[in-house]
Amino acid sequence: MYQAKAYAVASATSPFASSSIARREPTENDVQLEILFCGICHSDLHQARNEWSGMMPTVYPCVPGHEIVGRVTKVGSAVTKFKAGDLGAVGCMVDSDRTCPECKAGLEQFCANLTLTYNFPDKHTGGVTYGGYSDSIVVDQHFVLRVPENLDLAGTAPLLCAGITTYSPMRHWGVTKGKKVGVVGLGGLGHMAVKFAHALGAHTVVFTTSPSKIEDAKRLGADEVVLWRDANEMAKHAGSFDFILDAVAAEHDINAYINMLARDGNITLVGAPPNPLAVGVFGLLFRRRSFSGSLIGGIAETQEMLDFCSKHNITSDVEVIPIQKVNEAYERLVRSDVKYRFSIDMASLKAE
Numbered sequence: 001m002y003q004a005k006a007y008a009v010a011s012a013t014s015p016f017a018s019s020s021i022a023r024r025e026p027t028e029n030d031v032q033l034e035i036l037f038c039g040i041c042h043s044d045l046h047q048a049r050n051e052w053s054g055m056m057p058t059v060y061p062c063v064p065g066h067e068i069v070g071r072v073t074k075v076g077s078a079v080t081k082f083k084a085g086d087l088g089a090v091g092c093m094v095d096s097d098r099t100c101p102e103c104k105a106g107l108e109q110f111c112a113n114l115t116l117t118y119n120f121p122d123k124h125t126g127g128v129t130y131g132g133y134s135d136s137i138v139v140d141q142h143f144v145l146r147v148p149e150n151l152d153l154a155g156t157a158p159l160l161c162a163g164i165t166t167y168s169p170m171r172h173w174g175v176t177k178g179k180k181v182g183v184v185g186l187g188g189l190g191h192m193a194v195k196f197a198h199a200l201g202a203h204t205v206v207f208t209t210s211p212s213k214i215e216d217a218k219r220l221g222a223d224e225v226v227l228w229r230d231a232n233e234m235a236k237h238a239g240s241f242d243f244i245l246d247a248v249a250a251e252h253d254i255n256a257y258i259n260m261l262a263r264d265g266n267i268t269l270v271g272a273p274p275n276p277l278a279v280g281v282f283g284l285l286f287r288r289r290s291f292s293g294s295l296i297g298g299i300a301e302t303q304e305m306l307d308f309c310s311k312h313n314i315t316s317d318v319e320v321i322p323i324q325k326v327n328e329a330y331e332r333l334v335r336s337d338v339k340y341r342f343s344i345d346m347a348s349l350k351a352e
């Protein structure tokens, strides 16, 4: 074991503070990364503040961060995928059993023996896993992704969660040219969804609560932008969408969106508000609409997404911050005031 520098919260109401955590020395299949950038996902905030206490209570101290890009510093003797000096990336998962049907299907995110990157029992240390708000991390090579050389690293980090979480359901539900796609909520996930829907050739409509984001949505690739509260504008889209991705981090009325789906249309929720949402069943019965969820994506698909981004020159629009600004960044995230992802420059942790 060795000590790594990190930023941690000590309770649901504490601010982040500099601390030190124990990491394992790389074992034979492990890759050790010096973390260069880590994105701030709204899930980090949900968990740092124990907002998902019903589903996955937070164990303190908690070090979030699952949008990690780094430089390989050490590899175990059996590692073939990476060597020291390579770039590598880590998303929301750091381990699974690799033997169950889900793992064999490349859907590690649904493995019953999955280990998430933070706030999850750590088989090696006996404590919980610690995420990317840290200067280094040690991860099995299977869960380390190759980073395309042509992409900006600060903007690549958010692809590891916001990117794959929006790419995967779009691929699953067949978003292509000729389809009409809605994106609800223009935050970290939402802005990636717009970039992917546009790159896949779909007619893309953004629904936002923030008038200040209308022009940005168009720049990101939206064909149309609708302010949520504008009932007239909403009504124009009734019964017309093939697919809607809902990436809102808070409770809201989803029935308005269900009713915008065409026959056999699907709305997928990736946003994870802690409390149940009310679903009007009649909206689903008519036109055989469906309502589903989606969780990140498997390792092979995450690599596919990174390669798609490399080909289409897609990264996240980031505001790069030093780790010392993380508390302020969280307050802005609550106010939907980020354009469109915070990416922490981890070199700033060296000063602590």
Ligand SMILES: NC(=O)c1ccc[n+]([C@@H]2O[C@H](COP(=O)([O-])OP(=O)(O)OC[C@H]3O[C@@H](n4cnc5c(N)ncnc54)[C@H](OP(=O)(O)O)[C@@H]3O)[C@@H](O)[C@H]2O)c1
Residues within 6 Å of the ligand: 040, 041, 042, 043, 044, 046, 161, 162, 165, 184, 185, 186, 187, 188, 189, 190, 207, 208, 209, 210, 213, 247, 248, 249, 250, 251, 269, 270, 271, 272, 273, 294, 295, 296, 333, 334, 336, 337, 338, 340
């Ligand atoms: N399923 C998964 O695998 C997965 C993966 C990652 C994250 N998530 C979840 O997805 C959600 C979005 O994450 P994110 O990182 O994209 O968050 P984010 O950057 O904070 O974006 C959320 C967006 O939702 C919209 N919104 C509307 N009403 C809101 C309200 N009352 N409070 C907050 N936001 C509101 C805002 O967009 P407008 O300003 O455009 O209205 C906001 O920018 C979170 O719940 C997160 O935990 C799920």
Ligand SMILES: [Zn+2]
Residues within 6 Å of the ligand: 041, 042, 043, 044, 066, 092, 161, 162
């Ligand atoms: Zn995330």
Ligand SMILES: [Zn+2]
Residues within 6 Å of the ligand: 096, 097, 098, 099, 100, 101, 102, 103, 104, 108, 111, 112, 113
């Ligand atoms: Zn498995």
